[in-house]
Amino acid sequence: MMKISLDSSAVARRLKKIQSTAPRAVHGAMLSLADEVMDEAQKRVPRDTEALAKSRFVESGDGYVLLGYSASYALAVHEEPSSARATGEAFWLENALDSIANGGARKIALSATRHLMTGMGQKSSKYEGGT
Numbered sequence: 338m339m340k341i342s343l344d345s346s347a348v349a350r351r352l353k354k355i356q357s358t359a360p361r362a363v364h365g366a367m368l369s370l371a372d373e374v375m376d377e378a379q380k381r382v383p384r385d386t387e388a389l390a391k392s393r394f395v396e397s398g399d400g401y402v403l404l405g406y407s408a409s410y411a412l413a414v415h416e417e418p419s420s421a422r423a424t425g426e427a428f429w430l431e432n433a434l435d436s437i438a439n440g441g442a443r444k445i446a447l448s449a450t451r452h453l454m455t456g457m458g459q460k461s462s463k464y465e466g467g468t
Contacts, residue, residue, distance in 0.1 A: 355453055362450075362453045363449045370448070371402045371404045373437045377437050383422045383426070405430065
């Protein structure tokens, strides 16, 4: 008679580790996607004085990532399609998000899986702190 014995304790340990590291991996994936969106937005933002482009930010916390522009006039410039611009475009942040984040949930899932498999994750955005 031939017997095969399987020990599930190694699988259980791995699943426990994944459970504890998954939120960090997903957060890292969200930061990575936010950086991609902000990189694209910076190519599209109107640059009359550079002040608007320099007001970019990415903030993150427990379970969220927020990105945008903090200049007091950012929303008005973003939402006004008819204003004349020497550079940039209206709806630059929205357009960047549409361009980069198409399939964003899939990108986050793939990136989080990669972070889980390697044990590494992005800890902060390159734009956090206004840099």
